[in-house]
Every structure is written in structure tokens, then in C-alpha cells.
Amino acid sequence: MIDEELVQLLTPEGERVTHPDYASTLTGEQILSMYRDMVIVRRLCNESTSLQRQGQLALWAPIQGQEGAQIGAGRALAPMDFTFPTYREHGIAWCRGVPPEDVLRLFRAVSTGGWDPQKYRHHVPTIVLGNQVLNAVGYAMGIQRDGADEAVLTFFGDGASSQGDVLEAFVWASSFNTPVVFFCQNNQFGISTPSSTQSRVPLFRRARGFGFPGVRVDGNDLLACYEVTRAALENARAGGGPTMIEAYTYRMGAHTTSDDPTRYRVDAEVEVWKHRDPIERIKALLVREYQTRPASFEAVAEEAEAFALKLRDDVLAMGRPDPLSMFDHVYAEPHPLVEEGRREMAALLAQEGAH
């Protein structure tokens, strides 16, 4: 497990370590603010899991354990950068300012998207594995042609790293030297398949073969995730081309609420990773180095609790969508076949209403 190539700026015990290529630039205030992000996002995740277990969400994809990777990467973005998430990037959505209830709208199955991607510079979640990585490279090629001072940050997991889409995207990104950063959260499992089964080399090393740098970062180290992502995005905006970041982390919970992780992994492994919790190590750093008082942590916890209650109310208040609205977003322009479907559906609804 001791990996010389792993970028780490903070140990699991919350002690700083130095790295030749990266140094932490965050102030105590920024770190506290990011601690708050992580706590709220974890609370969001817990509440959403409960809501799913109570029949209020169709599905939920938990992120426990990955808050450090997501808040670190999410807070490293510049306002005009664009992000392409999977279905698990709740922390990135939070950093981009997407209202959490809009994220949950999708998981309650009352929306097929939930927000305007341009407004938040955050694409709607892609459920199809790996597809968003191609979209991201295409978007980055557009940035190149516009000459814009922007970069694209796209997400995928160790499982999706085996998808053809992701590897094709690597080829295009490399060939066109696009301003894109590939952020792979290696949470060790593609549902139940260990990442060691999927790749014989550490994932970040694949980048080298495609012709751009790959970096492995301790995905439970907020400071390192922030600095590595920030540097990669800056490099992309400056014309330096793509970077792949492998955030080495662990999915503490299930793949989704439909999954039972006890069937394919052992408790001992989970116990080991508990000691590497991304939130606890930041808390330790804040106490040790910035003398953050217990009252500050309590305030964050209370805020997260209130946030969860409001989120629950918002979810329970969501109505059913108008069935006809499903025809609105099939194509950008009107299409005769879609219109025909809309008319048939309207007639069917009218008929049912008459009964």
C-alpha cells in the first residue's frame, strides 16, 4: 500500500507532509469552509439513503469516503470551467452551486435532468458508463476553437476506466491536446469487481501510454486533491493539454442502494479505510494547526442537520411531472414523430380523465 507515487499532503492522522511537486496553498479559513462542504455533502448522502429506504427516492448512489476527492476537485475549479459528472458526483454538484434538491429530483425519477448545465457549468449526470468522458473531450475541443480561457473537468470511476468510451476519449484528448482533466475516482470497486481485476497497472499509468501525464493522488486527502486538480486545470487552460488524475480512494458504502457490498468485500478492509476518513483528517489538521474550537465543528454539524431536514421537505413536496413534458426534451428542434407521440399521449390522457 505504501506507494511512492501517491501524492499526499496530509496523512490520515492530519499531519502535513511535503511533496516535491505540490504544496498546499489553502488558508485555514478555506480549509474550514471545505470541511463544511464535506460534512454537508456527507449529510446529504445519509439523508438521501434514508429517503430511498423510505420509498421517497428510486435510487441513490452514496459517496461516503469520497468527499475529500470531490470537494478537493470541485473547489479547485475556476467559475467558467465546465464539469461532466457521473451519477455519483454530488460533491461536485454542491461545489458548482447546483441546488441539492435538483440533484435529488433525478433520483426521485421526477426529472430526467434537473438543471440547466450552462447555468452551473455542470452537466447533468450521465448514467451510461463513461459516455460523459467523450462529451467532455468534445466540449474541450470547442473551448479550443473558441479560444476561451476555460478547462473541462470530467469524472469517471475505476470501473468505467475499462469502457471503450473512456479510452477513445483519451486518444482524442491527446491527439488534439485538449484542455481537459480526467478525474478518475478509483474507489476500488466497479460495483463488485475489484479495480485490481480490471487493470494490471495502476490506472494513472495508463495516461502515459496515451501521451499525457497521469498523477495518482491520495483521494482521501482534500489538500492533495485540491492542489493536484488545480495544477492540472491551470495547465490545461494554459494550453498544456490533458492530465489524468487518479484519486485513490474507497467507497465506504454500497455502489447504489440496490447493492449489498457485504457480498463481495470483507469488513477488515472497510475498517482499514475508516482510519483514512477524509473528514476526520481535516478536522485533526484544523484542531492542531488552526486551533479550531469545538463550537465551530458543532455549528457545522447543526447546519448540516438543518440542511438535511429542509432537503427532506423539498423532496417530499416534489410533485409528479406532467406526462406530456417527456416529449419536450427529446430533440432541440420539433420533430414530426415526437409530435405524433405527444398527440397520442394527450389523447390517451384525455380518455383516461373522462373515465
Added chain:
Amino acid sequence: MSTEVFLLPDVGEGLIEAEIVTWKVAVGDVVTLNQPLVDVETAKAVVELPSPFAGVVTTLHAEVGDTVAVDEPLVSFDVGGERAPHANEKQVVHDVADEQRREPVLIGYGVAHEEPVKPRRRRRGGDLVPSPPPAAQERPTDRLVGAPVRTTPPVRLLAKQLGVELATLSGTGREGIVTREDVERARDRRTSSATPSAPAATSAPTRATSRFVGREIAPWSEGPREERIAVKGVLKSMAEAMVESTTHQPQASVWTRVDATKTVDLLNALKGHPNFAGVRLSALTIVALAVCDAARHFPGINSSFDAPNNEVVLRRYVNLGIAADTPRGLVVPNIKDADQLDLAAMARQLTALVEKARDATTSPAEMAATTITITNVGPFGVDGAMAILPPGTGAIVCVGQVAKAPWIVDDVVVARHVVEISMTFDHRQIDGALASRVLAHIGRFLEDPATALLARSSVAR
């Protein structure tokens, strides 16, 4: 007072029912929002359902073992005061009433097909459990001594592999034929009564204390005060070899400790596999593969110093010597071209080698031309040794016992299966750097044998 009813939700994208595993609340309990109420088992998982309400539990609508259909009542609550604005009497998301058939699509799981099932309740406790087949007649028959046992060739092979004496079995098959099951049952009886996992490469431990230099010796109180034993046979070979080695081969050693947990896991996973039936599987098997793999990567370790000709002999094949403790004493037979073997073949060859050595049927040819050696002191319960080279070889690897020990994984102390490995090498042609690299390579192999075996299969020539 107002009542709220929690209906069983579909917790897994298209499930139709769940079984109550454990109630965590009782009627009359005051519960808070999201307090765990019950564990239910679905077709996919056991999940804990948190309470959607704060209030007092008034009814549990099912008992442990009951199967409840989705959208049927699970728990009723008195939530006091006014009705909550968003009562979930009817689930917004999961509406099964108008669905005859569900074909759930899960992320990554594909489409599942379920027959339409009417929501129902039934008790699990009353289900019949199929009884095991009637036990075979295991009393010995009055079969004539020396008569050939009636069975089939595959079963004879199996019996041989498992070391089961066919003549001791009475067949339960048609017309008294000995079946595969008979042989396996005999094996199971033996293993359940035997002491756990007799170590490889050792002789019968009960006799060990009365044996010395390959012969029986009298107990302390019974033998003569002083005894002289002629140096011959295996004793003579050992003595000459050690003198030869220490006189002519300048030797040095390196050692390391390794987290062999994954090796232990792998061995446990393979033990039940039919490919390994009747075959010894131990850490030695993996070490043998690791040593061969290390030789492929660092051929220099697989060399010897030919002083008369003033040459170093570099070998691109491994004749893997295994130091075996036999009733006759120490013998070191080898496996020819061991670098060509996969895991199953290596396990088989090691098993055969050890059994031959124990039965004293090892031929001189099987002890000649060793290129590199392994000695396994683990079965004796010690951590390691500084071995002495068999003459004419460049390196010997020593493996200690695999035992749980505190180990630091990313700055956390955890219990892991740890093993110490050491290597003694001929310092005329092999330097400490090469020896260290080789030993580290073997260590990495033991730390992640599955990956190493995969990598190995891709470079095998």
C-alpha cells in the same frame, strides 16, 4: 392524535417483496426520524429501513419471517397533532398497482426478468427443508481380501489423488460399486478427524523426537550414556555438502518480512477447487512460483560459480530444489524446469516431490543439477533461518512460518499474515544489490500473488 402508516418501499429498483429479518422497535416505542426500524431481506440484499416519521409505534404489521409485498403496511405510527403535510400513504415513486410485470434495469446489473407474482404473505418458518440423501452404508463388507475393488477409472484416480485406500471402502453404488461420493466421504472422515493441515516437507511429527541423522535413536533414559554413529548415507551427503559449501562458497544473506495476507487468502480460495483435489497447497507453493518468477526477472540469481573453469554458469531454466525433512534425514530433490509450471502444476509437482522424499523413493537424478533451492522452516513454527547453500548453487531461499502479526498499513497498525523470507547467496558472482532485488521481488509476489501470477502468465516463454 393522527396516524401515519409506513408502507414497505421498493428499496432495490423493481423488487416486489421483502422478508422481515429483525425488528429494531416494538409497539409503544418512541422513535425519531431516520431511526432504524427493521432489517428486511430482499432478493438483492439485507437492508435497514429508517423511520420516515417521528412518533410512537402503534402497530408492527408483520412478524419476523413474514414476507411483505411492496406497498403493504409495515409500521403504523401515532405522530401526534396534525397530519404531516406529506403523508406517504401512497408512494409517489413506486406504484406497483398498475404494473403487471416489472423488468428492473439497474445501473450495471442489466435487466432482470421476474415472473409476475401476486403480492402475498407467507411464513418462512414452515418451509420444508429437503433432507440430505440417506447416509451411505459405511460398515465394511465381507468382501474377499485381495479381490479387486469394483469401481471406475476416474474414481480410482481420485482415490489415488486423495490417498484413500479403495479396499477399505464398501461401495454404495449399483451392485456394490465404489462411487466418487464414497471416496469423498472417506476423505472427509479422515480430514475431520485428522489434525489440521499437516505441514508440507516434514516427516511425521510424532516420530521426530526419536530420530536423529536419519535413524531411530533410543529415548534419553533408555539409551547408552554416549553413542557413536557411523557417518554414511544421507548423513554423509549432508555433512560433505555443508563442508564443501562453507569451505568454497563465500556466503552472505539478506532477509525481509512480508505481508502475505493475500497469499493466505488465495490459498484458502483455491483449497476447495477441484483442480487442487488431493494436492498440497501451502505458502511453499506460492514461494516456489515466486522464486521461479524472480529467476526470470533476474537470471543472475540462478547461476553458479565454476571455479575450475574460471567461469560463471548462468542458467535460463530453473531446477527448483526443495529441502525436505524425511525419515532418512535432509534430502534436496528438485523439480526440473520448474519455471515452466503454472500454479496447479507446481502444486502437483511439489506434492509428488514431498511424497516421494517421504517414501524414500527419490531417485539420484531427482536430486541432481539443482539450480536454486527453497527451504521451508515454517512448518516447525519458527520465523526464519540463515540457510547454507547447497554446493554448486548460487542461492537458497528460506521461508519461515506464516503467522498473524501487527503490521502497519498506511500508518495504521492492523493484524496481517506475516512471513519472514531470507536468502543466502554465493557472494562470488552475486552481490548484495542483486540478492536484495531478488528477495524484494519474491516479497512483492507474496504480497499480491494473484497480480503476480497474472503478470507472469503474460511473459511466460
